[in-house]
Amino acid sequence: MPHVVVQYTANLDPEAEVGRLCHALAEVLVAQRDAGGARVFPIGGTRVLAYPAAHFAVADGGADRAFVFVEARIAPGREPAVVKAAGEAMLGVVQRHFEKIFASRPVGITVQVHESAAAYDAKHSNLHPLFAGR
Numbered sequence: 601m602p603h604v605v606v607q608y609t610a611n612l613d614p615e616a617e618v619g620r621l622c623h624a625l626a627e628v629l630v631a632q633r634d635a636g637g638a639r640v641f642p643i644g645g646t647r648v649l650a651y652p653a654a655h656f657a658v659a660d661g662g663a664d665r666a667f668v669f670v671e672a673r674i675a676p677g678r679e680p681a682v683v684k685a686a687g688e689a690m691l692g693v694v695q696r697h698f699e700k701i702f703a704s705r706p707v708g709i710t711v712q713v714h715e716s717a718a719a720y721d722a723k724h725s726n727l728h729p730l731f732a733g734r
Contacts, residue, residue, distance in 0.1 A: 601646075601673060601675045602672050604672045605670075606650035607653060608650065608652055608653065609665075609668075612666050612668070612701065612707075613652055616698070616701065618652075620697070621650065622649070624693045625648045625670070626647075626648045628690060628692075629689075630643050630646055632685065640686060641686075644725065644727035644729075644731045665707075667708045670694055670709075670711040671714065674686075674714070675716065683713055687711060687712075690713075691709075694711060695709065
């Protein structure tokens with residue numbers, strides 16, 4: 601972890617370059633460090649996925665109304681200040697990414713970070729060894 605899911609209204613697709621947003625979010629998460637300089641999130645565990653909502657109603661339902669919801673799930677145990685810093689860093693990325701669109705039409709943006717204590721958590725991956733020592 602972190603696992604980030606971006607849900608957004610499909611009316612943003614023509615101009616939003618959401619793939620670029622995914623890369624920017626992954627970069628900012630991988631760059632997070634704690635007070636001692638240690639990496640907060642493992643590179644190999646960082647995933648960012650985005651899904652447009654084909655059907656939606658935002659606010660009064662106007663065709664130009666748009667919404668972006670960024671939800672990050674992280675494993676429990678990090679200091680609250682570290683979690684807050686990661687959330688603020690993600691919000692900054694999203695705000696910068698949608699700055700021009702935000703200035704030209706109504707857009708709601710929400711970023712949430714949730715600690716996920718799974719009742720069952722199985723993993724099968726060969727990604728982590730790619731980044732050993734980084």
